[in-house]
Amino acid sequence: MRCPICREDNDRVIDSRTSDDGFVIRRRRHCNHCGNRYTTFEKMAELQISVIKKNQQKEPFNSEKIMRGVMRACWKRPVTQEQIEELTASVEREILTDHQGEIESYMIGQITMRYLLQLDQVAYVRFASVYREFKDLQDFITEIQRFTTGDRF
């Protein structure tokens, strides 16, 4: 990391902290050249992942869409919002860890289903039946949005 004061690329990290949501890493750095200290913020590669849809179009990865789909599947099930958020975070973490650059939308559906099966079987079946019918998570999400837009449950 280039020092903002002397422009030399010779630093060491003296402290690293993750934000509460776990997606931003704050690093305190010390410039070995001029001795100044500065802070950098690193965001997870979330925005760098593209989702390849069935029609081969790409769109930026957005975990909100996963969460909406899971929420719909868990409708009236004994599942807390916190569990849904944890599941979404797990899916997102796996995608960001194992898939560099891009991921096919059907893969997101499969990963989500794997976690959902551990959480609630009824929700899993709901998610899977809708998902299989459409064969594409994006179609599912679009359908979900029709129900959820402006009408939060």
Ligand SMILES: [Zn+2]
């Ligand atoms: Zn410096």
